[in-house]
Amino acid sequence: MAVTGAVLVLFLVGHMTGNLKAFFGADSFNEYANFLRTMGEPLLPYRVALTIVEVVLGVSIVLHMWSAISLARRAGKARPVKYAARRKAQAGGYAVHTMRYGGVVILLFVIYHLLDLTFGTVNPAGWDGTPYERLVASFAPERWWVTAFYAVAVLMVGLHLRHGLWSAFQTLGLASGRSYRPLKLAAAAISAVLVLGFLTVPVAVMIGAIK
Amino acid sequence: MSERAKGMNLTLKVWRQNGPQDKGRMVTYRVEDVSPDMSFLEMLDVLNERLILEGDDPIAFDHDCREGICGMCGMVINGVAHGEQVATTTCQLHMRHFEDNAVITIEPWRAAPFPVVKDLVVDRSSFDRIIQAGGFISVPAGSAPDAHSVPVKKVDADAAFDAATCIGCGACVAACPNGSASLFTAAKITHLSLLPQGQPERDSRAKAMVEQMDAEGFGGCTNTGECTAVCPKGIPLDTIARMNRDYLKASK
Numbered sequence: 001m002a003v004t005g006a007v008l009v010l011f012l013v014g015h016m017t018g019n020l021k022a023f024f025g026a027d028s029f030n031e032y033a034n035f036l037r038t039m040g041e042p043l044l045p046y047r048v049a050l051t052i053v054e055v056v057l058g059v060s061i062v063l064h065m066w067s068a069i070s071l072a073r074r075a076g077k078a079r080p081v082k083y084a085a086r087r088k089a090q091a092g093g094y095a096v097h098t099m100r101y102g103g104v105v106i107l108l109f110v111i112y113h114l115l116d117l118t119f120g121t122v123n124p125a126g127w128d129g130t131p132y133e134r135l136v137a138s139f140a141p142e143r144w145w146v147t148a149f150y151a152v153a154v155l156m157v158g159l160h161l162r163h164g165l166w167s168a169f170q171t172l173g174l175a176s177g178r179s180y181r182p183l184k185l186a187a188a189a190i191s192a193v194l195v196l197g198f199l200t201v202p203v204a205v206m207i208g209a210i211k
Numbered sequence: 212m213s214e215r216a217k218g219m220n221l222t223l224k225v226w227r228q229n230g231p232q233d234k235g236r237m238v239t240y241r242v243e244d245v246s247p248d249m250s251f252l253e254m255l256d257v258l259n260e261r262l263i264l265e266g267d268d269p270i271a272f273d274h275d276c277r278e279g280i281c282g283m284c285g286m287v288i289n290g291v292a293h294g295e296q297v298a299t300t301t302c303q304l305h306m307r308h309f310e311d312n313a314v315i316t317i318e319p320w321r322a323a324p325f326p327v328v329k330d331l332v333v334d335r336s337s338f339d340r341i342i343q344a345g346g347f348i349s350v351p352a353g354s355a356p357d358a359h360s361v362p363v364k365k366v367d368a369d370a371a372f373d374a375a376t377c378i379g380c381g382a383c384v385a386a387c388p389n390g391s392a393s394l395f396t397a398a399k400i401t402h403l404s405l406l407p408q409g410q411p412e413r414d415s416r417a418k419a420m421v422e423q424m425d426a427e428g429f430g431g432c433t434n435t436g437e438c439t440a441v442c443p444k445g446i447p448l449d450t451i452a453r454m455n456r457d458y459l460k461a462s463k
Binding site for chain 2: 001040070071074075077078079080081082083084085086087089090093095096150163166167169170171172173174175176177180184
């Protein structure tokens with residue numbers, strides 16, 4: 001859970017930074033998209049580095065889900081008889097209660113997101129559009145519901161990381177007494193930066209700042 | 212002259228189960244003229260006296276010292292292990308914390324490794340087996356060594372003592388949405404792994420205790436923090452980080 005989560009967080013940081021290229025115009029954005037495919041050239045052939053990244057991410061997602069499902073199944077077996085009274089959460093924090101269903105929302109979103117902006121299947125600009133054209137077409141003002149779904153999913157990612165980031169340190173035994181406060185603050189800050197970073201681009205497209 | 216505080220009237224919904232094989236059910240009882248100065252267990256004692264007089268079976272619940280230090284008592288009160296009062300065992304919870312005419316739901320700890328024996332009594336032998344797996348130090352018996360023969364840093368002694376205050380009541384398991392026994396096991400591991408006497412078996416202890424905990428059928432830890440929030444002794448979450456650290460090191 002912790003290790004695969006860490007891989008996915010590193011990816012998100014890179015992904016968000018890359019997205020911001022949209023503010024520097026179509027050329028900058030498309031050039032960056034092209035760079036992702038030519039990464040490592042001439043040492044590596046076209047798209048090899050990207051494929052390696054994709055495989056690592058794919059494996060991480062599968063193992064992350066496998067860990068989550070195993071934990072949920074163990075939890076179910078450990079408490080065959082449920083409480084009659086609604087269990088009242090005593091620990092603070094909302095994020096921790098969103099991890100399982102939030103994870104499912106994020107998965108559904110990732111599938112849609114790939115069909116939309118990577119494969120162009122559900123994108124008005126389609127497969128033939130440049131990455132920038134697909135971006136602008138997807139978050140067009142009349143398709144506000146796409147942006148809304150995107151916003152919900154990104155908020156879920158934020159909540160997921162709010163708990164997940166410090167939780168990974170705890171699971172790997174890296175947290176200790178005095179480090180909880182800074183760890184939780186850092187988790188909140190990084191989650192907030194990622195949420196804002198990911199939301200600015202589609203919102204900018206929707207309100208016409210990027211076209 | 213102050214008038215004696217008026218007695219409270221309560222409605223209790225209590226889990227009744229005749230034995231391990233019985234399916235069990237919630238039964239509603241009305242308890243009247245409860246003194247706010249009573250402890251929660253004393254309130255149940257009063258109800259039980261009435262049940263016995265009426266020829267009914269009294270509600271079985273675990274208790275021993277009634278001073279909050281033995282770890283025997285424990286029930287889930289309105290969905291919270293040991294009730295909502297922080298850092299308090301059920302025996303130290305007083306009726307003044309409840310409203311008059313309140314409806315109180317009382318259930319046993321719910322976890323597969325804690326099978327119900329009767330009513331609110333659960334079998335916590337699984338905790339004993341976790342301790343037997345490694346919650347000890349091997350030393351030649353004999354006369355007690357001088358207290359200062361092995362120096363221990365003050366910070367370590369304090370942290371070890373904090374972990375050692377775990378009374379093994381099982382509230383952590385009852386409160387955990389995953390039914391995990393991580394806080395209990397981690398408290399025991401931390402207690403010993405912070406002290407010089409615990410070093411020789413530190414790795415094998417962590418591995419054996421964690422593996423026994425898993426074998427008992429407890430769930431996995433997802434760091435929800437519910438355990439430490441209900442713990443009557445306030446065992447901190449960093450004990451679990453230490454357990455994970457020792458376990459990962461031992462598993463290399």
